[in-house]
Amino acid sequence: MNIKRTSIVLLFSILLPFFFQPQSVSAFNGFLRQPFSGLERINAIFDHQYPNYNDYAHEITIFNGETTADLSPYYYAGHSGTDFNLNTGTEVLAAYEGNVTEIYTDWAQNPVSGCGNFVRIQHPNGYKTQYCHLRDVDGSIGAGVSVSAGRLIGHSGISGTTGPHLHFEVFLGPLFNVYYSTDPFGWTGSYPDPLINWPTTGQGHQAQCLWRSLPQDTLSCNDTWLQDAGAGFTTNHGTYSAEWGGYVYGNGSHVTTHINIDDYLTYITWNPQYFRTGAYEIFVFQPVVSDATASAHYLVCPDYNVSCTEVVLDQRVAYPEKWVSLGTYHFSGQWGFITLLAGTHESPYTKVVVADDIKFRSYGTFLPCVTK
Numbered sequence: 003m004n005i006k007r008t009s010i011v012l013l014f015s016i017l018l019p020f021f022f023q024p025q026s027v028s029a030f031n032g033f034l035r036q037p038f039s040g041l042e043r044i045n046a047i048f049d050h051q052y053p054n055y056n057d058y059a060h061e062i063t064i065f066n067g068e069t070t071a072d073l074s075p076y077y078y079a080g081h082s083g084t085d086f087n088l089n090t091g092t093e094v095l096a097a098y099e100g101n102v103t104e105i106y107t108d109w110a111q112n113p114v115s116g117c118g119n120f121v122r123i124q125h126p127n128g129y130k131t132q133y134c135h136l137r138d139v140d141g142s143i144g145a146g147v148s149v150s151a152g153r154l155i156g157h158s159g160i161s162g163t164t165g166p167h168l169h170f171e172v173f174l175g176p177l178f179n180v181y182y183s184t185d186p187f188g189w190t191g192s193y194p195d196p197l198i199n200w201p202t203t204g205q206g207h208q209a210q211c212l213w214r215s216l217p218q219d220t221l222s223c224n225d226t227w228l229q230d231a232g233a234g235f236t237t238n239h240g241t242y243s244a245e246w247g248g249y250v251y252g253n254g255s256h257v258t259t260h261i262n263i264d265d266y267l268t269y270i271t272w273n274p275q276y277f278r279t280g281a282y283e284i285f286v287f288q289p290v291v292s293d294a295t296a297s298a299h300y301l302v303c304p305d306y307n308v309s310c311t312e313v314v315l316d317q318r319v320a321y322p323e324k325w326v327s328l329g330t331y332h333f334s335g336q337w338g339f340i341t342l343l344a345g346t347h348e349s350p351y352t353k354v355v356v357a358d359d360i361k362f363r364s365y366g367t368f369l370p371c372v373t374k
Protein backbone atom coordinates (compact mmCIF):
# COMPACT_ATOMS: atom_id res chain seq x y z
CA MET A 3 0.00 0.00 0.00
CA ASN A 4 1.16 3.46 -0.78
CA ILE A 5 1.28 4.68 2.78
CA LYS A 6 4.25 6.30 4.44
CA ARG A 7 4.54 6.81 8.12
CA THR A 8 6.60 9.22 10.12
CA SER A 9 6.52 9.80 13.82
CA ILE A 10 5.95 13.34 15.01
CA VAL A 11 5.21 14.96 18.30
CA LEU A 12 2.51 17.58 18.57
CA LEU A 13 1.15 19.52 21.49
CA PHE A 14 -2.51 18.72 21.19
CA SER A 15 -3.67 19.50 24.68
CA ILE A 16 -5.92 22.20 23.26
CA LEU A 17 -7.52 19.89 20.76
CA LEU A 18 -10.31 18.17 22.52
CA PRO A 19 -12.65 18.34 25.43
CA PHE A 20 -12.84 14.84 26.88
CA PHE A 21 -15.80 13.25 28.53
CA PHE A 22 -15.72 10.20 30.75
CA GLN A 23 -18.84 8.13 30.66
CA PRO A 24 -19.56 4.60 31.88
CA GLN A 25 -19.84 1.81 29.36
CA SER A 26 -22.79 -0.53 29.21
CA VAL A 27 -22.28 -4.19 28.45
CA SER A 28 -24.81 -6.58 26.96
CA ALA A 29 -24.83 -10.32 26.37
CA PHE A 30 -22.89 -11.28 23.27
CA ASN A 31 -24.79 -13.21 20.64
CA GLY A 32 -22.49 -12.86 17.65
CA PHE A 33 -22.63 -15.61 15.05
CA LEU A 34 -22.85 -13.95 11.63
CA ARG A 35 -19.89 -13.67 9.32
CA GLN A 36 -19.89 -11.04 6.62
CA PRO A 37 -21.78 -12.45 3.58
CA PHE A 38 -18.91 -11.70 1.16
CA SER A 39 -15.13 -11.33 1.26
CA GLY A 40 -13.24 -8.06 1.59
CA LEU A 41 -13.97 -4.51 2.63
CA GLU A 42 -16.94 -2.83 0.97
CA ARG A 43 -19.09 0.20 1.48
CA ILE A 44 -22.45 0.02 3.22
CA ASN A 45 -24.94 1.98 1.15
CA ALA A 46 -27.87 1.86 3.50
CA ILE A 47 -28.34 0.85 7.12
CA PHE A 48 -31.34 -0.51 9.02
CA ASP A 49 -34.09 1.88 10.17
CA HIS A 50 -34.85 1.21 13.84
CA GLN A 51 -37.94 3.42 13.76
CA TYR A 52 -40.16 1.84 11.10
CA PRO A 53 -38.44 -1.03 9.24
CA ASN A 54 -41.40 -1.55 6.95
CA TYR A 55 -40.67 0.51 3.80
CA ASN A 56 -43.60 2.68 4.80
CA ASP A 57 -42.06 5.43 6.92
CA TYR A 58 -44.05 8.56 6.25
CA ALA A 59 -41.86 10.54 8.65
CA HIS A 60 -39.13 10.31 6.02
CA GLU A 61 -36.56 9.89 8.76
CA ILE A 62 -34.22 7.03 9.56
CA THR A 63 -32.85 6.15 12.98
CA ILE A 64 -29.68 4.07 12.77
CA PHE A 65 -27.94 1.74 15.21
CA ASN A 66 -26.00 4.45 17.06
CA GLY A 67 -29.15 6.40 17.86
CA GLU A 68 -28.71 9.13 15.28
CA THR A 69 -31.80 10.20 13.35
CA THR A 70 -31.43 11.83 9.98
CA ALA A 71 -33.72 12.89 7.17
CA ASP A 72 -34.44 10.39 4.43
CA LEU A 73 -31.31 10.53 2.28
CA SER A 74 -32.25 8.08 -0.44
CA PRO A 75 -30.47 6.10 -1.73
CA TYR A 76 -28.28 6.39 1.33
CA TYR A 77 -29.95 5.83 4.68
CA TYR A 78 -33.45 5.70 3.30
CA ALA A 79 -36.33 5.62 5.76
CA GLY A 80 -38.11 2.33 6.35
CA HIS A 81 -35.15 0.16 5.33
CA SER A 82 -35.35 -3.31 6.90
CA GLY A 83 -31.86 -4.59 6.07
CA THR A 84 -28.27 -3.65 5.31
CA ASP A 85 -27.22 -2.80 1.74
CA PHE A 86 -23.64 -3.70 0.81
CA ASN A 87 -22.17 -2.04 -2.27
CA LEU A 88 -21.25 -5.22 -4.16
CA ASN A 89 -20.52 -5.14 -7.87
CA THR A 90 -22.49 -7.55 -10.02
CA GLY A 91 -20.90 -10.98 -9.90
CA THR A 92 -19.42 -10.76 -6.38
CA GLU A 93 -19.59 -14.06 -4.50
CA VAL A 94 -22.33 -14.05 -1.85
CA LEU A 95 -21.69 -16.35 1.12
CA ALA A 96 -23.91 -17.85 3.79
CA ALA A 97 -23.58 -15.72 6.91
CA TYR A 98 -24.06 -18.75 9.18
CA GLU A 99 -24.81 -22.45 9.00
CA GLY A 100 -28.37 -23.53 8.44
CA ASN A 101 -30.92 -24.90 6.04
CA VAL A 102 -32.07 -23.14 2.90
CA THR A 103 -35.82 -22.64 3.19
CA GLU A 104 -36.56 -20.85 -0.08
CA ILE A 105 -34.87 -19.60 -3.22
CA TYR A 106 -36.10 -17.54 -6.17
CA THR A 107 -34.23 -17.64 -9.47
CA ASP A 108 -36.81 -16.62 -12.05
CA TRP A 109 -36.63 -12.84 -11.81
CA ALA A 110 -35.79 -12.34 -15.49
CA GLN A 111 -38.95 -14.13 -16.60
CA ASN A 112 -41.22 -13.32 -13.69
CA PRO A 113 -40.24 -10.20 -11.69
CA VAL A 114 -42.65 -10.65 -8.82
CA SER A 115 -40.44 -10.02 -5.80
CA GLY A 116 -38.98 -6.70 -4.62
CA CYS A 117 -36.12 -8.86 -3.37
CA GLY A 118 -35.31 -10.06 -6.91
CA ASN A 119 -33.58 -13.42 -7.08
CA PHE A 120 -32.97 -14.44 -3.49
CA VAL A 121 -31.93 -17.10 -0.96
CA ARG A 122 -33.39 -17.52 2.53
CA ILE A 123 -31.67 -19.57 5.22
CA GLN A 124 -33.05 -20.81 8.56
CA HIS A 125 -30.31 -20.97 11.20
CA PRO A 126 -30.30 -23.39 14.15
CA ASN A 127 -30.43 -20.57 16.71
CA GLY A 128 -33.78 -19.32 15.45
CA TYR A 129 -32.60 -16.48 13.24
CA LYS A 130 -33.16 -16.35 9.49
CA THR A 131 -31.11 -14.51 6.88
CA GLN A 132 -32.12 -13.34 3.42
CA TYR A 133 -29.93 -12.34 0.45
CA CYS A 134 -31.64 -10.21 -2.23
CA HIS A 135 -31.01 -8.85 -5.74
CA LEU A 136 -28.81 -11.80 -6.76
CA ARG A 137 -27.67 -12.25 -10.33
CA ASP A 138 -27.77 -16.01 -9.87
CA VAL A 139 -28.18 -18.63 -7.19
CA ASP A 140 -25.50 -21.32 -7.06
CA GLY A 141 -26.67 -24.57 -8.67
CA SER A 142 -26.06 -26.55 -5.50
CA ILE A 143 -28.44 -24.37 -3.49
CA GLY A 144 -32.13 -25.17 -3.14
CA ALA A 145 -34.86 -25.52 -0.53
CA GLY A 146 -33.85 -28.14 2.04
CA VAL A 147 -30.12 -27.95 1.34
CA SER A 148 -28.00 -27.52 4.45
CA VAL A 149 -25.18 -24.99 4.20
CA SER A 150 -22.12 -24.21 6.28
CA ALA A 151 -21.10 -20.69 7.24
CA GLY A 152 -19.21 -19.08 4.40
CA ARG A 153 -20.53 -21.40 1.68
CA LEU A 154 -21.06 -19.82 -1.73
CA ILE A 155 -24.80 -19.39 -2.33
CA GLY A 156 -24.82 -17.16 -5.41
CA HIS A 157 -23.56 -13.93 -6.96
CA SER A 158 -24.70 -10.38 -6.37
CA GLY A 159 -26.56 -8.48 -9.04
CA ILE A 160 -29.30 -6.06 -9.86
CA SER A 161 -32.48 -8.16 -9.86
CA GLY A 162 -35.35 -6.30 -8.23
CA THR A 163 -33.39 -3.07 -7.81
CA THR A 164 -31.85 -0.23 -9.80
CA GLY A 165 -28.18 -0.44 -8.81
CA PRO A 166 -26.08 -3.50 -8.00
CA HIS A 167 -25.91 -4.27 -4.29
CA LEU A 168 -26.61 -7.01 -1.77
CA HIS A 169 -29.61 -6.41 0.46
CA PHE A 170 -28.81 -8.54 3.52
CA GLU A 171 -31.60 -8.97 6.03
CA VAL A 172 -31.78 -10.79 9.37
CA PHE A 173 -35.01 -12.02 10.94
CA LEU A 174 -35.56 -12.71 14.62
CA GLY A 175 -38.32 -14.97 15.78
CA PRO A 176 -40.72 -16.33 15.92
CA LEU A 177 -42.52 -13.96 18.25
CA PHE A 178 -46.19 -14.91 18.20
CA ASN A 179 -45.44 -16.96 15.04
CA VAL A 180 -44.03 -13.94 13.22
CA TYR A 181 -40.42 -13.23 12.25
CA TYR A 182 -39.33 -9.63 12.61
CA SER A 183 -36.47 -7.90 10.84
CA THR A 184 -33.61 -7.01 13.15
CA ASP A 185 -30.41 -5.00 12.82
CA PRO A 186 -27.22 -7.12 12.99
CA PHE A 187 -25.35 -4.00 14.14
CA GLY A 188 -27.47 -4.00 17.31
CA TRP A 189 -28.35 -0.84 19.15
CA THR A 190 -25.79 1.49 20.70
CA GLY A 191 -27.94 4.57 21.17
CA SER A 192 -28.10 6.35 24.51
CA TYR A 193 -31.87 5.81 24.72
CA PRO A 194 -34.07 2.69 24.35
CA ASP A 195 -34.10 1.01 20.95
CA PRO A 196 -37.21 2.18 19.02
CA LEU A 197 -37.50 -1.41 17.77
CA ILE A 198 -38.91 -2.27 21.21
CA ASN A 199 -42.07 -0.50 20.06
CA TRP A 200 -42.21 -1.96 16.58
CA PRO A 201 -44.61 -3.02 15.25
CA THR A 202 -46.53 -2.94 18.57
CA THR A 203 -45.74 -0.72 21.55
CA GLY A 204 -43.65 -2.62 24.09
CA GLN A 205 -43.80 -5.94 22.21
CA GLY A 206 -40.84 -5.57 19.88
CA HIS A 207 -37.22 -6.27 20.71
CA GLN A 208 -33.90 -4.58 21.35
CA ALA A 209 -31.49 -5.34 18.52
CA GLN A 210 -28.25 -7.12 19.45
CA CYS A 211 -25.00 -6.93 17.53
CA LEU A 212 -24.89 -10.29 15.74
CA TRP A 213 -21.53 -10.24 13.94
CA ARG A 214 -19.29 -13.02 15.26
CA SER A 215 -16.31 -10.61 15.46
CA LEU A 216 -13.38 -12.94 14.88
CA PRO A 217 -10.07 -11.17 14.19
CA GLN A 218 -10.26 -11.91 10.46
CA ASP A 219 -13.79 -10.54 10.11
CA THR A 220 -14.24 -7.24 8.34
CA LEU A 221 -17.40 -6.46 10.27
CA SER A 222 -17.26 -6.76 14.01
CA CYS A 223 -19.11 -6.07 17.22
CA ASN A 224 -15.74 -4.77 18.39
CA ASP A 225 -15.87 -1.87 15.96
CA THR A 226 -16.36 1.60 17.32
CA TRP A 227 -17.67 3.43 14.28
CA LEU A 228 -17.50 7.21 14.11
CA GLN A 229 -19.13 9.10 11.29
CA ASP A 230 -18.02 12.45 9.91
CA ALA A 231 -20.90 14.05 11.73
CA GLY A 232 -22.45 13.83 15.16
CA ALA A 233 -20.91 12.70 18.43
CA GLY A 234 -17.14 12.40 18.56
CA PHE A 235 -16.53 14.49 15.45
CA THR A 236 -15.31 18.09 15.47
CA THR A 237 -14.03 20.49 12.83
CA ASN A 238 -11.61 23.37 13.28
CA HIS A 239 -10.54 26.00 10.83
CA GLY A 240 -7.74 27.87 12.56
CA THR A 241 -6.93 31.16 10.91
CA TYR A 242 -8.49 30.10 7.65
CA SER A 243 -11.99 31.46 7.23
CA ALA A 244 -13.58 28.66 5.23
CA GLU A 245 -15.23 25.86 7.18
CA TRP A 246 -15.18 22.20 6.35
CA GLY A 247 -18.07 21.47 3.99
CA GLY A 248 -20.33 18.45 4.09
CA TYR A 249 -22.47 16.83 1.49
CA VAL A 250 -24.33 13.60 0.97
CA TYR A 251 -22.26 10.84 -0.50
CA GLY A 252 -20.19 7.76 0.22
CA ASN A 253 -20.32 5.43 3.16
CA GLY A 254 -23.49 6.15 5.01
CA SER A 255 -24.94 9.55 4.38
CA HIS A 256 -22.23 12.15 4.53
CA VAL A 257 -18.78 13.28 3.42
CA THR A 258 -16.84 16.27 4.75
CA THR A 259 -14.29 18.04 2.54
CA HIS A 260 -11.94 21.01 2.56
CA ILE A 261 -9.75 22.56 -0.12
CA ASN A 262 -6.15 21.85 0.86
CA ILE A 263 -4.24 24.70 2.45
CA ASP A 264 -0.82 25.40 3.91
CA ASP A 265 -2.08 25.49 7.49
CA TYR A 266 -1.75 22.90 10.24
CA LEU A 267 -4.39 24.60 12.37
CA THR A 268 -7.23 23.54 10.12
CA TYR A 269 -8.20 19.97 10.89
CA ILE A 270 -10.96 17.63 11.91
CA THR A 271 -10.94 15.15 14.74
CA TRP A 272 -12.66 11.85 15.49
CA ASN A 273 -12.75 11.03 19.21
CA PRO A 274 -14.37 7.76 20.34
CA GLN A 275 -15.89 8.89 23.58
CA TYR A 276 -16.58 5.47 25.09
CA PHE A 277 -13.39 3.54 24.76
CA ARG A 278 -11.30 0.99 26.54
CA THR A 279 -7.53 0.97 26.71
CA GLY A 280 -6.19 -1.60 24.27
CA ALA A 281 -5.01 -2.36 20.75
CA TYR A 282 -7.07 -0.96 17.89
CA GLU A 283 -6.66 -1.09 14.14
CA ILE A 284 -7.83 2.17 12.57
CA PHE A 285 -9.80 2.09 9.32
CA VAL A 286 -10.79 5.20 7.37
CA PHE A 287 -13.43 5.04 4.65
CA GLN A 288 -12.15 6.55 1.42
CA PRO A 289 -14.90 7.70 -0.98
CA VAL A 290 -14.15 8.80 -4.52
CA VAL A 291 -14.27 12.61 -4.76
CA SER A 292 -13.03 14.48 -7.82
CA ASP A 293 -9.80 16.50 -7.44
CA ALA A 294 -8.88 14.72 -4.22
CA THR A 295 -5.42 15.25 -2.77
CA ALA A 296 -2.54 12.82 -3.16
CA SER A 297 -1.30 13.80 0.29
CA ALA A 298 -3.90 13.62 3.06
CA HIS A 299 -2.22 13.79 6.46
CA TYR A 300 -3.80 11.74 9.22
CA LEU A 301 -2.49 11.96 12.77
CA VAL A 302 -3.12 8.88 14.89
CA CYS A 303 -2.84 10.03 18.48
CA PRO A 304 -3.35 7.05 20.76
CA ASP A 305 -2.33 8.42 24.11
CA TYR A 306 -1.99 11.37 26.45
CA ASN A 307 1.75 11.55 25.95
CA VAL A 308 0.85 13.40 22.71
CA SER A 309 3.13 11.32 20.53
CA CYS A 310 1.18 11.00 17.30
CA THR A 311 1.91 8.95 14.22
CA GLU A 312 1.42 10.63 10.88
CA VAL A 313 -0.01 8.52 8.06
CA VAL A 314 -0.23 10.01 4.56
CA LEU A 315 -2.93 8.68 2.21
CA ASP A 316 -3.30 9.23 -1.51
CA GLN A 317 -7.00 10.12 -1.72
CA ARG A 318 -7.26 10.34 -5.53
CA VAL A 319 -8.43 6.90 -6.64
CA ALA A 320 -5.96 4.78 -4.73
CA TYR A 321 -8.63 3.30 -2.44
CA PRO A 322 -11.97 3.88 -4.17
CA GLU A 323 -14.99 3.37 -1.92
CA LYS A 324 -12.97 1.18 0.44
CA TRP A 325 -11.95 1.00 4.07
CA VAL A 326 -8.23 1.67 4.39
CA SER A 327 -6.17 0.61 7.39
CA LEU A 328 -3.97 3.24 9.05
CA GLY A 329 -2.32 0.53 11.15
CA THR A 330 -2.75 -0.87 14.66
CA TYR A 331 -1.97 1.15 17.76
CA HIS A 332 -2.28 0.84 21.51
CA PHE A 333 -4.81 3.43 22.58
CA SER A 334 -5.47 4.98 25.94
CA GLY A 335 -9.19 4.72 26.52
CA GLN A 336 -9.24 8.26 27.84
CA TRP A 337 -7.28 10.13 25.26
CA GLY A 338 -7.09 8.46 21.88
CA PHE A 339 -8.18 10.33 18.77
CA ILE A 340 -7.59 10.66 15.02
CA THR A 341 -7.04 13.97 13.24
CA LEU A 342 -7.10 14.79 9.53
CA LEU A 343 -5.30 17.98 8.50
CA ALA A 344 -6.35 20.31 5.70
CA GLY A 345 -2.66 21.13 5.30
CA THR A 346 -1.13 18.88 2.67
CA HIS A 347 2.13 20.58 1.59
CA GLU A 348 0.83 19.80 -1.89
CA SER A 349 0.89 22.83 -4.16
CA PRO A 350 -1.21 24.12 -5.87
CA TYR A 351 -3.81 24.52 -3.15
CA THR A 352 -6.79 23.48 -5.22
CA LYS A 353 -7.11 19.84 -4.20
CA VAL A 354 -9.79 18.41 -1.92
CA VAL A 355 -9.12 16.77 1.46
CA VAL A 356 -11.83 14.18 2.09
CA ALA A 357 -13.17 12.91 5.42
CA ASP A 358 -15.70 10.14 5.91
CA ASP A 359 -16.31 7.46 8.54
CA ILE A 360 -13.63 5.97 10.79
CA LYS A 361 -13.72 2.57 12.51
CA PHE A 362 -11.71 1.58 15.56
CA ARG A 363 -11.32 -2.21 15.45
CA SER A 364 -10.63 -3.71 18.84
CA TYR A 365 -8.11 -6.53 19.08
CA GLY A 366 -8.49 -6.95 22.79
CA THR A 367 -10.38 -9.80 24.40
CA PHE A 368 -13.34 -7.60 25.18
CA LEU A 369 -16.13 -10.13 25.09
CA PRO A 370 -18.95 -9.82 25.89
CA CYS A 371 -19.77 -7.26 23.25
CA VAL A 372 -19.34 -3.67 24.36
CA THR A 373 -22.18 -1.40 23.37
CA LYS A 374 -21.16 2.16 22.82
Ligand SMILES: [Zn+2]
Binds near residue numbers: 168
Ligand atom coordinates in the same frame (compact mmCIF):
# COMPACT_ATOMS: atom_id res chain seq x y z
ZN1 LIG B 1 -31.83 -2.90 1.07
